[in-house]
Amino acid sequence: MSIYRLLARIVLAACLALGPMLATAQVQDDTARDLLKQLVEANQAEKLGLLKEISETGDERARGWLEAFRGGKLAVVEDTGNVVIVLNNRGRDWEIADALSGDNLGEMSRRDLETVRVNNAMRAQVDGILSVIDLTVTDPQGRLDAARNLLGDVDATLAEQLEARLAEEENADVRAMLANAIAIHRLEQGDAEAIDVLSGSLNPTARAALNTAANGDDPALAAAASKALASIEQKLKINHAAETLYFGLSLGSVLVLAAIGLAITFGVMGVINMAHGELIMLGAYTTWGMQQMLPGQPGLALVLSIPAGFLVAALAGIAIERSVIQFLKGRPLETLLATFGISLILQQLVRTVISPLNRTVVTPEWMSGSIMINEALSLTLNRLYVIGFALVVFAGLMLIMRRTRLGLEVRAVTQNRAMARSMGIKATRVDILTFGLGSGVAGLAGVALSQITNVGPNLGQNYIIDSFMVVVFGGVGNLWGTLVAGLSLGTINQILEPWAGAVLAKIMVLVLIILFIQKRPKGLFPQKGRAAEN
Amino acid sequence: MLKIEQLNHYYGESHTLWDLDVDVPQGQCTCVMGRNGVGKTTLMKCIMGEETAKSGRIEYAGDVELTRKKIEDRSRLGVGYVPQGRQIFPLLTVEENLRTGLAVRKDGSKKIPERVYELFPVLKEMKHRRGGDLSGGQQQQLAIGRALVIEPRLLILDEPGEGIQPNIVAQIGEVIRKLIEEDGLTVLLVEQKLPFARKYADRFAIIDRGRRVAEGEIAELSDELIKKHLTV
Amino acid sequence: MTSSNMWLLRPLQERSTQIFLGLLTAAVVVVTILHLATPEGSALHVSAYTVTLLGKYLCYALLAVAVDLVWGYLGILSLGHGAFFALGGYAMGMYLMRQIGDRGVYGDPILPDFMVFLNWQELPWYWHGFDMAWFAFAMVLLVPGALAFVFGFLAFRSRVTGVYLSIITQALTFALMLAFFRNEMGFGGNNGLTDFKDILGFDLRSDGTRLGLFIATGIALAVGYVVCRGIVTSKLGRVSVACRDAEARTRFLGYRVERVQLFVFVVSAMLAGVAGALYVPQVGIINPSEFSPLFSIEIVVWVALGGRATLYGAVIGAVLVNYAKTVFTGVMPDAWLFALGALFVLVTVFLPKGIAGLLQKRRKATDDDGANAQEVAA
Amino acid sequence: MSVLDQLTNRDQVFDFLAPEASPVDVRHGPILYMEDVSVSFDGFKAINNLNLTIDDGELRCIIGPNGAGKTTMMDIITGKTRPDTGSVWFGSRHNLLNMNEPDIASLGIGRKFQKPTVFEALTVFENLELAMAADKRILPTLTAIMKPEYRDQIDEVLEMIGLQSLRDRPAGILSHGQKQWLEIGMLLMQKPRLLLVDEPVAGMTEQEMERTAELLTSLAGKQSVVVVEHDMGFVRSIAREVTVLHQGSVLAEGSMDQVSNDPEVIKVYLGEEA
Amino acid sequence: AEDPIKVGILHSLSGTMAISETALKDTMLMLIEKQNEEGGVLGRQLEPVVVDPASNWPLFAEKARELLEKEEVDVIFGNWTSVSRKSVLPVVEELNGLLFYPVQYEGEESSENVFYTGAAPNQQAIPAVDYLMNNIGVERWVLAGTDYVYPRTTNKILETYLKDKGVAASDIMINYTPFGHSDWQSIVSDIKAFGSAGKKTAVVSTINGDANVPFYRELGNQGISATDIPVVAFSVGEQELSGIDTGPLVGHLAAWNYFMSVDNDANYDFIDAWIDYKGDDTVVTNDPMEAHYIGFNMYIEAVKKAGTTDVDEVKDAIIGVSVPNLTGGYATMMPNHHITKPVLIGEIQDNGQFSVVWETPSTVAGDAWSDFLPGSRDMISDWRAPLRCGNFNVATGECGGASE
Ligand SMILES: Nc1ncnc2c1ncn2[C@@H]1O[C@H](COP(=O)(O)OP(=O)(O)OP(=O)(O)O)[C@@H](O)[C@H]1O
Numbered sequence A: 001m002s003i004y005r006l007l008a009r010i011v012l013a014a015c016l017a018l019g020p021m022l023a024t025a026q027v028q029d030d031t032a033r034d035l036l037k038q039l040v041e042a043n044q045a046e047k048l049g050l051l052k053e054i055s056e057t058g059d060e061r062a063r064g065w066l067e068a069f070r071g072g073k074l075a076v077v078e079d080t081g082n083v084v085i086v087l088n089n090r091g092r093d094w095e096i097a098d099a100l101s102g103d104n105l106g107e108m109s110r111r112d113l114e115t116v117r118v119n120n121a122m123r124a125q126v127d128g129i130l131s132v133i134d135l136t137v138t139d140p141q142g143r144l145d146a147a148r149n150l151l152g153d154v155d156a157t158l159a160e161q162l163e164a165r166l167a168e169e170e171n172a173d174v175r176a177m178l179a180n181a182i183a184i185h186r187l188e189q190g191d192a193e194a195i196d197v198l199s200g201s202l203n204p205t206a207r208a209a210l211n212t213a214a215n216g217d218d219p220a221l222a223a224a225a226s227k228a229l230a231s232i233e234q235k236l237k238i239n240h241a242a243e244t245l246y247f248g249l250s251l252g253s254v255l256v257l258a259a260i261g262l263a264i265t266f267g268v269m270g271v272i273n274m275a276h277g278e279l280i281m282l283g284a285y286t287t288w289g290m291q292q293m294l295p296g297q298p299g300l301a302l303v304l305s306i307p308a309g310f311l312v313a314a315l316a317g318i319a320i321e322r323s324v325i326q327f328l329k330g331r332p333l334e335t336l337l338a339t340f341g342i343s344l345i346l347q348q349l350v351r352t353v354i355s356p357l358n359r360t361v362v363t364p365e366w367m368s369g370s371i372m373i374n375e376a377l378s379l380t381l382n383r384l385y386v387i388g389f390a391l392v393v394f395a396g397l398m399l400i401m402r403r404t405r406l407g408l409e410v411r412a413v414t415q416n417r418a419m420a421r422s423m424g425i426k427a428t429r430v431d432i433l434t435f436g437l438g439s440g441v442a443g444l445a446g447v448a449l450s451q452i453t454n455v456g457p458n459l460g461q462n463y464i465i466d467s468f469m470v471v472v473f474g475g476v477g478n479l480w481g482t483l484v485a486g487l488s489l490g491t492i493n494q495i496l497e498p499w500a501g502a503v504l505a506k507i508m509v510l511v512l513i514i515l516f517i518q519k520r521p522k523g524l525f526p527q528k529g530r531a532a533e534n
Numbered sequence B: 001m002l003k004i005e006q007l008n009h010y011y012g013e014s015h016t017l018w019d020l021d022v023d024v025p026q027g028q029c030t031c032v033m034g035r036n037g038v039g040k041t042t043l044m045k046c047i048m049g050e051e052t053a054k055s056g057r058i059e060y061a062g063d064v065e066l067t068r069k070k071i072e073d074r075s076r077l078g079v080g081y082v083p084q085g086r087q088i089f090p091l092l093t094v095e096e097n098l099r100t101g102l103a104v105r106k107d108g109s110k111k112i113p114e115r116v117y118e119l120f121p122v123l124k125e126m127k128h129r130r131g132g133d134l135s136g137g138q139q140q141q142l143a144i145g146r147a148l149v150i151e152p153r154l155l156i157l158d159e160p161g162e163g164i165q166p167n168i169v170a171q172i173g174e175v176i177r178k179l180i181e182e183d184g185l186t187v188l189l190v191e192q193k194l195p196f197a198r199k200y201a202d203r204f205a206i207i208d209r210g211r212r213v214a215e216g217e218i219a220e221l222s223d224e225l226i227k228k229h230l231t232v
Numbered sequence C: 001m002t003s004s005n006m007w008l009l010r011p012l013q014e015r016s017t018q019i020f021l022g023l024l025t026a027a028v029v030v031v032t033i034l035h036l037a038t039p040e041g042s043a044l045h046v047s048a049y050t051v052t053l054l055g056k057y058l059c060y061a062l063l064a065v066a067v068d069l070v071w072g073y074l075g076i077l078s079l080g081h082g083a084f085f086a087l088g089g090y091a092m093g094m095y096l097m098r099q100i101g102d103r104g105v106y107g108d109p110i111l112p113d114f115m116v117f118l119n120w121q122e123l124p125w126y127w128h129g130f131d132m133a134w135f136a137f138a139m140v141l142l143v144p145g146a147l148a149f150v151f152g153f154l155a156f157r158s159r160v161t162g163v164y165l166s167i168i169t170q171a172l173t174f175a176l177m178l179a180f181f182r183n184e185m186g187f188g189g190n191n192g193l194t195d196f197k198d199i200l201g202f203d204l205r206s207d208g209t210r211l212g213l214f215i216a217t218g219i220a221l222a223v224g225y226v227v228c229r230g231i232v233t234s235k236l237g238r239v240s241v242a243c244r245d246a247e248a249r250t251r252f253l254g255y256r257v258e259r260v261q262l263f264v265f266v267v268s269a270m271l272a273g274v275a276g277a278l279y280v281p282q283v284g285i286i287n288p289s290e291f292s293p294l295f296s297i298e299i300v301v302w303v304a305l306g307g308r309a310t311l312y313g314a315v316i317g318a319v320l321v322n323y324a325k326t327v328f329t330g331v332m333p334d335a336w337l338f339a340l341g342a343l344f345v346l347v348t349v350f351l352p353k354g355i356a357g358l359l360q361k362r363r364k365a366t367d368d369d370g371a372n373a374q375e376v377a378a
Numbered sequence D: 001m002s003v004l005d006q007l008t009n010r011d012q013v014f015d016f017l018a019p020e021a022s023p024v025d026v027r028h029g030p031i032l033y034m035e036d037v038s039v040s041f042d043g044f045k046a047i048n049n050l051n052l053t054i055d056d057g058e059l060r061c062i063i064g065p066n067g068a069g070k071t072t073m074m075d076i077i078t079g080k081t082r083p084d085t086g087s088v089w090f091g092s093r094h095n096l097l098n099m100n101e102p103d104i105a106s107l108g109i110g111r112k113f114q115k116p117t118v119f120e121a122l123t124v125f126e127n128l129e130l131a132m133a134a135d136k137r138i139l140p141t142l143t144a145i146m147k148p149e150y151r152d153q154i155d156e157v158l159e160m161i162g163l164q165s166l167r168d169r170p171a172g173i174l175s176h177g178q179k180q181w182l183e184i185g186m187l188l189m190q191k192p193r194l195l196l197v198d199e200p201v202a203g204m205t206e207q208e209m210e211r212t213a214e215l216l217t218s219l220a221g222k223q224s225v226v227v228v229e230h231d232m233g234f235v236r237s238i239a240r241e242v243t244v245l246h247q248g249s250v251l252a253e254g255s256m257d258q259v260s261n262d263p264e265v266i267k268v269y270l271g272e273e274a
Numbered sequence E: 001a002e003d004p005i006k007v008g009i010l011h012s013l014s015g016t017m018a019i020s021e022t023a024l025k026d027t028m029l030m031l032i033e034k035q036n037e038e039g040g041v042l043g044r045q046l047e048p049v050v051v052d053p054a055s056n057w058p059l060f061a062e063k064a065r066e067l068l069e070k071e072e073v074d075v076i077f078g079n080w081t082s083v084s085r086k087s088v089l090p091v092v093e094e095l096n097g098l099l100f101y102p103v104q105y106e107g108e109e110s111s112e113n114v115f116y117t118g119a120a121p122n123q124q125a126i127p128a129v130d131y132l133m134n135n136i137g138v139e140r141w142v143l144a145g146t147d148y149v150y151p152r153t154t155n156k157i158l159e160t161y162l163k164d165k166g167v168a169a170s171d172i173m174i175n176y177t178p179f180g181h182s183d184w185q186s187i188v189s190d191i192k193a194f195g196s197a198g199k200k201t202a203v204v205s206t207i208n209g210d211a212n213v214p215f216y217r218e219l220g221n222q223g224i225s226a227t228d229i230p231v232v233a234f235s236v237g238e239q240e241l242s243g244i245d246t247g248p249l250v251g252h253l254a255a256w257n258y259f260m261s262v263d264n265d266a267n268y269d270f271i272d273a274w275i276d277y278k279g280d281d282t283v284v285t286n287d288p289m290e291a292h293y294i295g296f297n298m299y300i301e302a303v304k305k306a307g308t309t310d311v312d313e314v315k316d317a318i319i320g321v322s323v324p325n326l327t328g329g330y331a332t333m334m335p336n337h338h339i340t341k342p343v344l345i346g347e348i349q350d351n352g353q354f355s356v357v358w359e360t361p362s363t364v365a366g367d368a369w370s371d372f373l374p375g376s377r378d379m380i381s382d383w384r385a386p387l388r389c390g391n392f393n394v395a396t397g398e399c400g401g402a403s404e
């Protein structure tokens, strides 16, 4: 979003079609300083007036002031009364710039600065003002967003401006949105015709306006609004179902990602790896580390984290394999005990070395927000990426296990280690590679999870139980089973949740697993026949 | 080809093989015989490395000291092994079972040699069935086929005829002979069934309670020896 | 002595059991004497704090014995035994709650405090009867037993084994944990049951009661141990081992494997329930965290550390790990998890049969140990 | 079976409610009767319209190529595998298809597996003890006492299978052949009405084979014995009636001489020189 | 020199709660260090005794017993979760210890041996709702919480309060999630739908700890901004924010009695000391830390006043003690063992700090027994002689069963 704003600002400096709201002219610095200073002292009502005044000065710096104000970054130096814009407000000393000249004034203790208080109401006001400006940007998407922002915030004067804008607008979507914005205003004024414009709109604000009208005093208006709402409800239902499915798949793909590494180390190799969660955690911390190393480039850091997270977790996995698991060959249950110990150690290591607190992992711009399918159905982008990532990881793993010799060799080694070695299979190498692979994939899961949940020392613990359930539910040793199990458990959970609540839904899923295993004692895709009995 | 000298082996505290000497000459089939539990399988495992001898030497191909080699390297040196009890990989398909041996082939071939399928047509028929689903005899055939995939120079067979139908047993015997004669293969065979041993082996060695008690050309295997060492 | 209870007496003739019972009795007696007969500041004095702490260890030991019975001898790796422990604990907790009577903060003679302040109007039906000790104590056995029976009946009949069984036991305890977290369940939600006053008329805060509970736990552990040992050394115990190692083969001998499993599982669950019931008055709280899957895994870890399929190993493991926890959390609060984690790793790598294995090795250096020779994966 | 049935079918759970196993009724004919039995695995017909009758007290040898379905047939009789079609009766009273493995075993059908499976963690003695004919319900098993006469019985069998010296060693350390013997010993301990013996002499020396042959022939008459074996020498030494299976059904039946001269049998099984 | 005064610190350093509690342990160590630099108290040094109850509730009781019985500490500062406090409570009462509890909680408790320096519901939840109702004009309410006692009780109180204020039942949506809940998709979607009914909607969040990050992330991704549906949280402070990318959260609210951003010299000094103590420029302070700061200073004052560390005398001396808080006012220990606190509402800023947008005109005294729950409406707590009762029922004129 803010990239748009940035672009818009540059474009706007040149092209200003919307009346006299902003001009290239600069007002007197004194006037400006005065206005800004007043802003500092003003109460909420006065502030709203001042904001309008500032925007109407036509000063080209006004937008910067407004944005600084909205971000709580307009401040006054307590001693001198100078108005400054805070460039960086983290830590004890803040970097500031003069609000009028834009000169960087270096750092100043935050004790000596008084920030201009802002709250949601004022922020909304600024947003409105900025949106009106944005209605003129060249990018139609930007105009559409601006118009959508104005829904429900239109007053009589703005309505007129919008009418004018509507006449000039060429893009159909933007036109529709503007029409909606005006119609909502009209509806609020009691104009029954506006309902025609709004009926069929899936936009929540439009729906809210109709709702208000439906509950209003005017019986005719209320009836018409109710009718329009009823038709909207129908469409919403379908969208809602689609949304639930999406939620299910996205939860499912998280489960698949978390479990798929375990499907290798546990499912194929037979190591009950209680430290699997901590390997996921390492992947997530790698993402955080990358972002620390590449400040300001969260996207690049995230992309680089994919190989890095894999590597870190794989190396950690290999270290675990070499130092402990290799001594537990043929004693799978003991791996539970040892890896449980390792998981304790890794968790505490992170607590001591890094911090017991969660770490901030930034979501890059291109992963935030959502893709709008229609006004009622948006797919959140981070989830969409995770779904895609899960599928890619799954496919990659499938390929390795099916198409390379490693897949064959690891199965041979786990089924009969001595015989596999007699056939010339280098069991040690296979162990290292396979455990490294499974661990690396856990690291990949961590990279993805860093975009969804906390990055902290408990991250792993939160996923270990679910991971084992998914692998076992799908049938140990069967990668497809893990995929199907993860996706279906996710979907079932999301279907149940709105109906039963999150807690009961989770309980029901667990009970379902218990009952399902009665019917299929070897998971979704069991190994059948004589072969499985030995 | 293989020369075993003064081999001693223990399971924990119990002494299983006592100062054992066995000689397996190149290009011949040597048959190890003995009652149940005298240590035949243990000897084979020592050669393959699955068990570690406490002392003694196992000399392979003249100059290689096998006891110092890792298990997986022994097959690289050309030792093929058909263990007692089949030891196939139950959850791998027949084809995958066979493919496990491809890695050590000298020619780096990625294809299972046709000869294996010719010898055991049932394996081709059941290529995609899992090893564990096969009948006992089919599994035994698979185990032999699998050992042949690596094209061994020394083939160790621990009671290979067990559970296999008579005509195929005979066929296995023929193949062993053929490999010996045509490819110069050396065979170390453990076998209880006298007729088979007499027919296909060149030499014999009898083990009794962990000691080698007799050795010689197969023709020298007298009823007296048999009575002494092979009856209960 | 009839032949039908011979199985219970047989362990008493066994040397290992005699040693175990002897050590246990000695420990309990020594602690009792040191607690009662030495003055408070003396170096030898065992404080009430220590007595209670030891009582807690013994509860865990009994729980570990219960787990070892099913895991070590039957091959069922239960990752949900915490559930039976917690249910026994809740049964006891409900009794203790009812004993508070009108001494709660709101002074309601019937409703526990947490029900009053969350607006419950009357006692839920399942709370009735818990004011009577005999009923509550019966429930300590029956509730875990019944759950184990129903769960085991379904699972064993369907021949669910191995990791599949482990995971559904885990699902079971996880589901129960979430359920007990819910305030609507009427068990006090996350806060659980606490602020107990007295048990069977004895003040829970008095040192005498504490000592009594400790001794009771010692006795329970002794009885539980003998019961388990009795099962294990009976022919049924050997059938269990047979089921563990070759389930299908056992069926062909005419044993109904699912019933063997069910029987042992239920016995084990009841023992766990008893352990939980004795635990609650000593630690003073029961809350859903005892249902946490990680706790159940930890129990298994105690057993493995002590030495699977030895019973006394389970006791050693439970006491040792928990003692280590007590010590480490005190002396090295920031680093105790490193120590504990390292302990687990080192024991597994260097003591394959746990601590019991170490003892056994020393005991019969020449005799190759048979019973655990070929441990097959569960 | 509906859920309700399953829940109300309480003999599944309580020993004391279990119906008394009624004795085998062989007054009206054979002890084992298989009719039109078929089973297939993923489309592969392992048993194909198999018909087989074993008379009370009979010793029957079954031969046939690898994969003919011999082991599968035993799986069906013992309840391990459910056939797709057909019926299997034990005596004239017991429909084996309605029973599970332990029920069938308790009726008196004992089995030696092709791949020896013994309880590796238990001692040789204990393996035999578990196999011993006894009340195998839970409480009787829990309270069972090792009476001197039982001990004698076990020692007798130990003697027979030549494992006295390994009596108290875990069965896991036995050699392959020793395990075979132990399996046979367990079968003897069970005192079954019908013995199913899958490849008993694999891995035995000639002399051991002779002993096994004696053993099996001595059992016949009192008990019914079905032997599967590939060693023709052995089969010849014990066989009265031989059945040849091929591709899941009976290819030939008759005396050893008859079947070994059957060209079809020679072709698929024996080979020219057998 | 005399024996040192032993201060027990009972905070989880491992397990799920370590994330919150470790900082409190360090705060205590810092305060003790500073006090010792200033010569301790009564000429005696203070000696911290740290134990780790490892986020395990029964272990809290055991460790409390260890501190009091074995270590013989004079006072304990500790606990975060209510369940851990409930677990410890019988022990400190039995052994007559002193416990300072620094976290906002559900109330409905008053123990002779416990001092509640965190907020009771009337010091946090009620003012926050007032703010939303009166200043923002919220008419529709989502009460979202983690499924445990604190949210349940708080929401029960709020529900009664809102209904008393005339909010219809259909305008209240209540939702509970398990601990550590990480998949908020459908709940956020429900909230969005609930909020599109044409009335101003707000979420009152008692969501605990780790569940918050995914919750706020989901809000951001589903495009719910603070100007649409503001979320006011009672368990999200600076420390929690330090693990969240706050960019998309700007404008969401929290109600506390202290914010790190409060413009006050005492606060700046405290922050500087904390940063120096931790040797890390990026560490943050938060409300429970302030509560410990207050509690610690109150204890010191009370010991000075009593001239001894004798528990009974300190207990009596501390009632009425006033110490400065970090927001420019004073905190006084009330007879019900709760303290007076200002209530601040802050909006999240992109730097992970809160900007105060509203505060109560004066401090509010903590109420042990809520006026909005039927069972406790008539109860008061007063630990002064002669009443000395934590649950006195003014209707019946009786002190409830807790005291002997
Ligand atoms: N793992 C083990 N531990 C201890 N003793 C063992 C072990 N494996 C085998 N033995 C013992 O070692 C001896 C030799 O066993 P081995 O398997 O070598 O016999 P074998 O000659 O191959 O017999 P068979 O003809 O029955 O195959 C046997 O007495 C057996 O009991």
Ligand SMILES: Nc1ncnc2c1ncn2[C@@H]1O[C@H](COP(=O)(O)OP(=O)(O)OP(=O)(O)O)[C@@H](O)[C@H]1O
Pocket: A528, A529, A530, A531, B129, B133, B134, B135, B136, B137, B138, B163, D041, D042, D044, D045, D046, D064, D065, D066, D067, D068, D069, D070, D071, D072, D073, D114
């Ligand atoms: N579960 C299964 N899945 C697929 N095929 C199977 C399965 N079980 C058995 N078969 C096939 O059924 C056929 C019959 O097997 P069976 O074991 O009964 O043969 P058999 O007569 O005992 O042979 P052998 O003499 O080699 O022991 C074989 O071809 C085998 O591969």
Ligand SMILES: NC(N)=O
Pocket: E080, E081, E082, E083, E103, E104, E105, E106, E150
């Ligand atoms: N008291 C709390 N926040 O649990």
Ligand SMILES: [Mg+2]
Pocket: B040, B041, B042, B084, D175, D176, D177
């Ligand atoms: Mg052998």
Ligand SMILES: [Mg+2]
Pocket: B135, B136, B137, D070, D071, D072, D114, D198
């Ligand atoms: Mg067979």
